[in-house]
Amino acid sequence: MKRTLSLLALGLVAASAPLAAQDMRQMHMDNKPATPAPMGAAPATRESKLTYAHDIAPILADNCQTCHRAGEGTPFSMDKYETVKLWSNNIKRMVTSRRMPPWFEDGTTKKFENNRTMAQADIDKIAEWVDAGAPQGDMKDMPKPRQFVEGWSIPKPDVVWQLPKRFPIQAHGLMEYQYVIIPTGFKKDTWVQYIEAAPTDRRVVHHIVGYVRVPGSSYFKGVPLNTFFTAKEAEKFKPKMPNMVPDMAPDTGTAGTAKTQTTSSKGGGADVPSDWLVGYAPGQTPDIYKDGEAKLIPAGSDLVMEVHYMPNGTATTDQARIGVVLAKGKVTKRAMTLSADNDKFKIPPGDPNYKVDSSYTMPEDMTLVGMHAHMHMRGKDAQYRIVFPDGKRDTLLNIPNYNWRWQLWYNLAQPINTPKGTRIECTEHFDNSAANKENPDPTKTVTWGQQTTDEMMVCMFNVVFDAKFTTKQILRPAKAVKAAEKAPGKSKT
Numbered sequence: 270m271k272r273t274l275s276l277l278a279l280g281l282v283a284a285s286a287p288l289a290a291q292d293m294r295q296m297h298m299d300n301k302p303a304t305p306a307p308m309g310a311a312p313a314t315r316e317s318k319l320t321y322a323h324d325i326a327p328i329l330a331d332n333c334q335t336c337h338r339a340g341e342g343t344p345f346s347m348d349k350y351e352t353v354k355l356w357s358n359n360i361k362r363m364v365t366s367r368r369m370p371p372w373f374e375d376g377t378t379k380k381f382e383n384n385r386t387m388a389q390a391d392i393d394k395i396a397e398w399v400d401a402g403a404p405q406g407d408m409k410d411m412p413k414p415r416q417f418v419e420g421w422s423i424p425k426p427d428v429v430w431q432l433p434k435r436f437p438i439q440a441h442g443l444m445e446y447q448y449v450i451i452p453t454g455f456k457k458d459t460w461v462q463y464i465e466a467a468p469t470d471r472r473v474v475h476h477i478v479g480y481v482r483v484p485g486s487s488y489f490k491g492v493p494l495n496t497f498f499t500a501k502e503a504e505k506f507k508p509k510m511p512n513m514v515p516d517m518a519p520d521t522g523t524a525g526t527a528k529t530q531t532t533s534s535k536g537g538g539a540d541v542p543s544d545w546l547v548g549y550a551p552g553q554t555p556d557i558y559k560d561g562e563a564k565l566i567p568a569g570s571d572l573v574m575e576v577h578y579m580p581n582g583t584a585t586t587d588q589a590r591i592g593v594v595l596a597k598g599k600v601t602k603r604a605m606t607l608s609a610d611n612d613k614f615k616i617p618p619g620d621p622n623y624k625v626d627s628s629y630t631m632p633e634d635m636t637l638v639g640m641h642a643h644m645h646m647r648g649k650d651a652q653y654r655i656v657f658p659d660g661k662r663d664t665l666l667n668i669p670n671y672n673w674r675w676q677l678w679y680n681l682a683q684p685i686n687t688p689k690g691t692r693i694e695c696t697e698h699f700d701n702s703a704a705n706k707e708n709p710d711p712t713k714t715v716t717w718g719q720q721t722t723d724e725m726m727v728c729m730f731n732v733v734f735d736a737k738f739t740t741k742q743i744l745r746p747a748k749a750v751k752a753a754e755k756a757p758g759k760s761k762t
């Protein structure tokens with residue numbers, strides 16, 4: 270039972286997001302970070318030929334505008350010279366200290382295709398230009414404005430599911446996660462290649478998760494469709510927590526069931542009776558797969574949308590949505606989001622470096638494409654390693670200064686082939702000491718929980734694998750994989 274609860278909790282917060290400054294203020298009043306305010310432009314201290322129009326605007330368009338544009342919930346947009354100039358000293362400070370753009374892996378392991386790290390030459394140009402008084406130059410030199418599909422960073426979606434109505438967000442306080450079950454309307458199995466979740470008011474959306482609920486799933490069974498509800502409210506529709514096992518059994522080859530394993534010593538773990546489709550958190554890029562690779566939404570599935578609102582001092586509304594672009598050609602590889610997590614930890618009060626491990630053993634040949642470490646306010650660092658069946662080891666991802674406000678995916682530039690039996694190992698440390706400025710209460714023993722003041726030890730990753738594999742094959746507990754390994758031929762895989 271406990272396991273079941275915690276797995277649901279994983280679903281609940283796994284996409285927990287960077288909190289905007291306002292949320293922080295509201296969550297622990299004593300410890301609020303300064304709300305960003307423009308420092309204005311400083312008088313020129315050096316000469317430079319660099320101008321905004323010719324040299325700087327293109328750099329900002331490439332590195333900053335995906336977030337720093339209207340409607341994206343950032344403190345300012347970088348589309349007008351006047352605004353950029355007003356913020357120019359902040360910009361210099363943030364890029365020279367490499368705090369912007371947000372990116373936390375340390376560059377010592379793999380190459381990541383979505384790496385936001387700026388070229389040093391571009392940082393130097395910005396610094397030089399700011400020192401020269403942020404001159405505008407000739408606006409005829411301006412690059413063509415970068416085009417964004419309004420509200421989306423994927424191509425125009427073929428299908429959009431939206432909350433049934435605008436949800437009212439109160440001005441203050443904490444809010445329970447809101448759920449809505451929306452029928453996909455898909456009459457046949459459908460492959461989706463681009464997937465994005467998007468709020469309509471980004472200022473108050475902490476995170477969104479979209480799950481695929483396959484027909485017959487016990488996930489939120491009996492709860493009315495197209496209606497907002499909380500996990501607690503859902504309880505009255507199902508007197509006991511769902512049994513996870515039935516979702517595994519009637520595998521049709523298409524049913525998706527997300528899988529987690531606890532520490533490998535136990536092997537196995539239970540199953541979430543739903544499949545992670547997509548998450549949104551500020552700074553997260555949408556799910557985009559190569560041609561021929563896609564996530565599967567089986568015929569007749571529902572979409573379960575989970576939205577965590579964080580009041581920011583002003584009452585507002587939001588009507589979040591999830592959009593997908595369908596795969597055009599033949600799909601040969603199925604993509605899935607899996608996770609190695611560990612909910613068995615108990616972080617002692619004051620512990621500055623509490624270690625928690627988890628692992629996941631590949632039950633079939635797969636390819637690893639991306640990773641996403643998830644912790645809360647006491648999260649300190651994260652590391653993913655890989656152990657191949659021949660014993661060869663490698664470090665995949667190193668995040669030495671984890672920042673729980675930025676829930677980023679690290680997508681491998683070169684996906685890694687992970688033959689059956691390959692183990693993904695993950696280690697995360699937590700800082701429960703008073704020295705951790707984010708720590709809401711260093712006197713507390715901290716265990717797994719949904720709120721950001723509780724903790725989570727989650728190491729998600731995306732894989733692709735031969736579309737011929739059934740989810741039952743893919744989601745076999747490690748125990749079954751081991752047994753099959755020991756008795757080759759005896760156990761059908």
Ligand code: HEC
Pocket residue numbers: 289290304305306329332333334335336337342343344356359360363364369370371385387551552553
């Ligand atoms: C992934 C989204 C994202 C990208 C990319 C991004 N920013 Fe930001 N930026 C934010 C958000 C969200 C905030 C507000 C929260 C915060 O301050 O951490 C912010 C805040 C800032 C601030 C105000 C902080 C302060 O204290 O002055 C500056 C300046 C800034 N960004 C500059 C940049 C520059 C320059 C780039 C590109 C080189 C960039 N950002 C790229 C999301 C982004």
